Amino acid sequence: MLIRLDRVTHAFNGGHELFQPITTPFARGEMVAVTGRSGSGKSTLLAILAGYLAPSAGAVQRGEDCRVCWVAQQPRGVAGRSALDHVALPILATGARRSEAERRAGEFLDQLGLSDASSQPFETLSGGQAQRLMLAQGLAAAPDVLVVDEPTAQLDHRTAAEVDAVLGMLAAAELLVVVATHSPATRASCSRELALDHSIPSE
C-alpha cells in the first residue's frame, strides 16, 4: 500500500464538504480515475493525495519515502529549451552528470514515443507531444505516485488516445497513477474509478 485514505473529505474555509468521505487504499500498479462533474473536488482530492493539501476531515497514510509527482493540466515548459533538456533537468537535479542525465532522458522520451522530438524546442511541440513530455519529465523524477490532472482535456481524440495508452503503460510499470478526468476514454483505460458525483449538496 502506498497511500491510504481514511474517511477523507474536504471543505474550504468552513464551507460544505465537497464529496462524501472516502476510505480506500492505493497500491502500485493501479491506475485510478477520479471522476465527477466540474467543481466536485477532483483537483482537491489530487492535492490531498499529493500531500499539498491537508484534508479538513479524515486521515491520509503515506508509505515511507513515497515520492509524488504532479503533472499539471497545462503543459509548462521553457521556450527555446529542447524536449531532452526538459526531461534531463530532474535527473541533473539528483546530481547526475549531464551525459548520464541526457542518456536516461533519451530513454524516457523513447518510452513516451518522443524520440523524434528530442531536440525540438518546447514551443514547437504539438499539444499531445507537450503533454507526453510532461509525463516523461514526471517519470524522470522517479516518483512512486504520478498524479495527473485532466491530461487529455486540451487534446483531439487521436492524441488523447495516445496519452491514455501511455498512462496505462506507466501504471503497468509499477507506479501508482491517479488521474482526474472527464474523459470516458481515459476512465476506460483505468483499473478503477473513484466517482465524486455523489457529492454533498451545499444546502
Ligand SMILES: Nc1ncnc2c1ncn2[C@@H]1O[C@H](COP(=O)(O)OP(=O)(O)OP(=O)(O)O)[C@@H](O)[C@H]1O
Ligand atoms: N483554494 C481554494 N479555496 C476555496 N475554494 C476552492 C479552492 N480550490 C478549489 N475551491 C473550490 O472547491 C470546489 C472544487 O474544486 P476542484 O478544482 O477540486 O474541482 P474539480 O472537480 O477539479 O473541477 P474541474 O473539473 O472544473 O477541474 C470548487 O467549487 C472550487 O471553486
